[in-house]
Amino acid sequence: MNAPAPPFFAFDNSYVRDLEEFYVHWKPTPATKPVLIRLNEELARELGADPVALASPAGVEILAGNQIPEGAEPIAQAYAGHQFGQFSPQLGDGRALLLGEVIDRNGKRRDIAFKGSGRTPFSRNGDGKCALGPALREYLISEAMHALGIPTTRSLAVVATGDMVRRDRAQPGAVLTRVAASHVRVGTFQFFAAHQGPEQVKRLADYVIARHYPALAASPQPYLDLLAAVGERQAELVARWLGVGFIHGVMNTDNMTLSGETIDYGPCAFMETYSPGTVFSSIDSAGRYAYGKQAGIARWNLARLAETLLPLIDTDAERAAQAATAVIDALPERQAAHWLRVFRAKLGIDETGDAEADHALIDDFLRILKQNQLDFTVAFRALFHAASGDPTRLEALMTNATDFTDWHGRWQARQPARPADLLAAMQYANPCYIPRNHRVEAALDAALDDNNLAPFERLLAVIQSPFDERAADAEYAKPAPSEFTTTYMTFCGT
Numbered sequence: 001m002n003a004p005a006p007p008f009f010a011f012d013n014s015y016v017r018d019l020e021e022f023y024v025h026w027k028p029t030p031a032t033k034p035v036l037i038r039l040n041e042e043l044a045r046e047l048g049a050d051p052v053a054l055a056s057p058a059g060v061e062i063l064a065g066n067q068i069p070e071g072a073e074p075i076a077q078a079y080a081g082h083q084f085g086q087f088s089p090q091l092g093d094g095r096a097l098l099l100g101e102v103i104d105r106n107g108k109r110r111d112i113a114f115k116g117s118g119r120t121p122f123s124r125n126g127d128g129k130c131a132l133g134p135a136l137r138e139y140l141i142s143e144a145m146h147a148l149g150i151p152t153t154r155s156l157a158v159v160a161t162g163d164m165v166r167r168d169r170a171q172p173g174a175v176l177t178r179v180a181a182s183h184v185r186v187g188t189f190q191f192f193a194a195h196q197g198p199e200q201v202k203r204l205a206d207y208v209i210a211r212h213y214p215a216l217a218a219s220p221q222p223y224l225d226l227l228a229a230v231g232e233r234q235a236e237l238v239a240r241w242l243g244v245g246f247i248h249g250v251m252n253t254d255n256m257t258l259s260g261e262t263i264d265y266g267p268c269a270f271m272e273t274y275s276p277g278t279v280f281s282s283i284d285s286a287g288r289y290a291y292g293k294q295a296g297i298a299r300w301n302l303a304r305l306a307e308t309l310l311p312l313i314d315t316d317a318e319r320a321a322q323a324a325t326a327v328i329d330a331l332p333e334r335q336a337a338h339w340l341r342v343f344r345a346k347l348g349i350d351e352t353g354d355a356e357a358d359h360a361l362i363d364d365f366l367r368i369l370k371q372n373q374l375d376f377t378v379a380f381r382a383l384f385h386a387a388s389g390d391p392t393r394l395e396a397l398m399t400n401a402t403d404f405t406d407w408h409g410r411w412q413a414r415q416p417a418r419p420a421d422l423l424a425a426m427q428y429a430n431p432c433y434i435p436r437n438h439r440v441e442a443a444l445d446a447a448l449d450d451n452n453l454a455p456f457e458r459l460l461a462v463i464q465s466p467f468d469e470r471a472a473d474a475e476y477a478k479p480a481p482s483e484f485t486t487t488y489m490t491f492c493g494t
Contacts, residue, residue, distance in 0.1 A: 008062060009049055009112060011071030011100035015182075018207055021200070022192070023075035028065025028097055029118025029128065031175065033162025036060045037132070037453070038139055040156050043179060047104050047112070047156070054157070063177055064159045065097075065117045072100040076120035080194055081187030081254030082304055084288055089194050091187060091254050092122025095130060098183060109211060111183050112156070115176040129165040132158070133444045135174040136456060138265040140443070142178075144435045144463040145262055149428070150240045151233075152262040153180040172448070181261050184208055186305045187254030193308035201308055208258050221323075223312040227305060228327045232334060233260030234298045239338035241294060243346060244434060245271035245376045249281035249490060251289045251297045253304050267490035270434045272479045274369040274376040280437070282489045295335045303328050345429035346380050348387040348422060349415045361414060364407050372401045375479045380430040387418055387426055431466035433473065435459070437488055438480035 016023070036059075041051035053059050061067040068074060076093040083091075097114045104110050115138070116130025139155040146152050156177040165173040184204070192200040205223055209216045219225045237260050241248065248255070249267035257263050267281035276292025284290075289297060306324040314320035340355060343362045369379050374397055382393035398404040418426070443455040462476045469477070479485070 008053060008059065008069040009047065009071065009100065009102050011069075011073070012103055012109075013071075013073045013100045014109070014211070015077075015098065015101065015111075015207075016073045016075060019203060021196075022188075022204065023077050023098070024121050025074070026076045026097060026120050027068065027074055028114055028175070030066045031064040031159065031161035031163060031173075034060050034064030034066060034175075035160045035162065036063065037136070037158040037160050037174070038155075038456075039063075040139075040143070040154070043154055043156050046106070047102055047110060047179065060159060063157045064161060064175055065114055069099075074099050074114075076122055077183060077188065078122065078191050079185050079187035079254055080191040081185070081252050082190075082301075083252045083254070084284075084286075087190075090122065090191065092191075093120055094123040094126050095120070095128040096178075096183075099177075108181070111178075111180045113178045113180065113183060115178055116161075116173065117175050127165060129161075129163070129173050130176060131165050131167055131171040132160055132174040133171065133448055134266070135176040136444055136447055137440065138176055138178070140440060140456070140460060140463070141265045141268055141435055142262075143460065144466070145246070147464045147466050148240075148244055148431060148434075150244070150246075150262060151237055151260055153178050155179070180257070180263065181259035182208075182211060182257070183263075184258045185254050185263075186256045186258070186301055187252070188258075189305055189308040190253060198311040202312055205309065205312060212259050221313070223309050224323050224327065227302070227309055227313075227324060228330075230258055230260070230305065231299075231302045231327060231331045234302060235295070235331060235335040236260070236338045237262065238295050238298045239335065239342045242291070242339060243342040243429060244431060245274075245291070247271060247278060247280060247289070247291045248294065249279075249284060249289055250492065251294060251301065253301050256298070256301045266492040269437050269488070269490050270377075272375050272377075272437070272485050273373050274366060274379070276370075280488055280490045282491050295332075295339070299328065299331045299335070302331060342429065345425050347383065347411065347415075348418055348426035349411075350422060353414060358414070361407075361410060364403075365411075368398070368401050368404055368407060372398070377431065377434055378477070378479060381432050381477075384423075384426050384430045388423060428467050432469045432477050433462050433466045435463050436476065436478075436480055437490075438484045439476060441488075 039055050044051040044054055062069050074097045078092045080089050081091050095116055097117050099112045101109055101111055119128035135158045139158055142152050142155050156179050159175045161173040163173045164170045213229050216222045216225045247269050255264045269280035271278045271291050278291045279287045310320040313323055382397055386394040439459050443459045446452040446455040462473050
């Protein structure tokens with residue numbers, strides 16, 4: 001018989017233990033009337049916690065920040081960051097607290113953190129709070145990304161605080177409990193490089209290597225290899241974003257993790273009509289973080305990480321710069337390789353073909369989508385159905401695509417036969433359901449305006465099983481009306 005799960009969390013807080021001076025001990029601001037809105041029971045069990053205990057009044061007090069559970073050591077982490085290309089030397093956890101770390105049931109170390117738990121020494125002019133709408137949005141999108149198989153922070157709980165927060169209007173406040181492989185960011189390295197120098201950067205780098213890249217500990221050049229390893233994970237991550245039409249919206253260096261997880265779901269959105277220039281974020285007026293620019297921004301961010309590591313890479317500044325530059329210059333090739341792997345799977349073609357020819361085949365399909373203003377997700381799902389023997393959906397989409405017939409012939413010739421494993425991979429590369437922006441907004445509006453969580457729960461259930469089509473969920477696979485998409489904007493949620 002299995003031993004009962006601990007009532008809350010079995011903490012083991014390595015960041016506090018190993019990295020003094022990298023944070024400030026702090027406590028969350030108590031919530032007036034906490035109410036549990038959503039608990040991720042499956043994730044709670046994965047963390048070794050008891051969902052029943054977490055949903056109890058005592059558990060809700062903990063998830064609201066009113067009580068500090070045994071073993072927790074809440075801290076506000078320090079970091080800096082380039083925000084839209086401009087360096088801010090001090091940002092930090094202005095509305096977040098790292099409650100502590102646990103070793104989950106798979107043996108992985110995970111952070112448990114609050115978002116919206118009140119002011120900290122890093123809050124600057126902010127109130128440190130989070131509105132209920134952005135908390136529910138992060139819950140939806142992060143869990144959707146997890147279901148899509150994309151590395152991501154996850155959402156454990158949303159608790160309404162009973163307090164109002166002031167944004168463009170008064171809104172109900174909330175605390176989101178977020179779970180991450182860690183919260184160490186490129187901006188964390190930037191903070192200590194700017195303020196405390198190479199010795200502190202070395203301590204941080206050694207910690208990251210031990211926690212996320214232990215194989216590098218024996219390397220003769222661990223810090224250069226760390227740069228390359230982070231670049232590899234980010235290259236794969238962004239390629240997987242592109243494969244589902246995800247637009248992060250605010251790829252600042254403080255939003256790029258060393259673990260390779262997606263973090264901070266503020267002005268994010270999913271592209272509908274395919275266009276590389278797609279932007280939904282209200283604060284990205286210049287399109288810096290558009291869909292098609294995300295790989296380039298990841299490389300730019302990695303270069304900022306490289307700058308902090310130069311004194312560790314080599315004591316000779318010129319040699320250090322040359323070595324780091326070689327890693328940065330190699331990243332586009334790695335990004336292209338991951339992109340090709342993702343989109344080969346989406347087209348249902350194997351890895352044996354000529355890379356240049358396959359790249360052209362993919363590009364030509366994307367060009368057809370753009371010229372005909374076709375929905376990215378719908379078109380690729382229709383392609384999967386065509387590969388499975390039902391071309392009707394694809395043919396209906398391509399009625400006015402004059403060059404589709406030629407492309408279709410090339411596509412069929414490239415992979416005349418698709419074994420079951422290749423078709424299965426194609427299915428799981430082409431989701432039927434994504435968090436359609438209009439569905440997300442409708443669910444949030446119902447929750448906030450009508451105190452009705454049913455649309456939120458319904459949408460969550462759909463996007464948690466994104467690959468298997470269900471007749472009852474057919475409406476959730478349809479794009480938004482064009483009048484919605486052409487005017488839709490997302491906001492930072494702070």
